[in-house]
Amino acid sequence: MVVLKKTRASTLMETLVATVLIVIVFMISSMLLNNLFSSSIKGRTHPVRERIHELRYRYGNGGLHLPYFDEMDGWEISVENGKSTGVPVVTFRAEKKGVDKSIVETMVYGE
Known part of the structure; x- marks a missing residue:
C-alpha cells in the first residue's frame, strides 16, 4: 500500500x-x-484634427475671420489665406511646440 x-x-x-x-x-x-x-x-492627434475640422466648418459658414491663431494642448493652430498654383486657398496648420510634428490642410475659397 x-x-x-x-x-x-x-x-x-x-x-x-x-x-x-x-x-x-x-x-x-x-x-x-x-x-x-x-x-x-x-502621437495622438485626434483632438487637434477635430479642432481643425471645426475651424473649417466655421470658415465655410462665415463664422471665422482670417488670419486666425490659437493654442491648444501645446499645439499652435493658424488659419491663413494663401495661393497654391495660382488658386486662392485657406491653409489650416497645426504645429506641436518642441516637436517636429505638424498637420496641414488646405481648402479652396469656393469650397
Whole structure:
C-alpha cells in the first residue's frame, strides 16, 4: 500500500534560476507595453484634427475671420489665406511646440 508516494523535488538553485527568468521576462514585457502606451499617447492627434475640422466648418459658414491663431494642448493652430498654383486657398496648420510634428490642410475659397 503506497499512500505517500515519494516525488522528486527541485533544488533551491533550480527554483531561484526559474524565478529570476520569470521576473526578467515580465520586466521586458512591461517595458515594451509601457513604451507602446506612451508612444500612442504622444502621437495622438485626434483632438487637434477635430479642432481643425471645426475651424473649417466655421470658415465655410462665415463664422471665422482670417488670419486666425490659437493654442491648444501645446499645439499652435493658424488659419491663413494663401495661393497654391495660382488658386486662392485657406491653409489650416497645426504645429506641436518642441516637436517636429505638424498637420496641414488646405481648402479652396469656393469650397
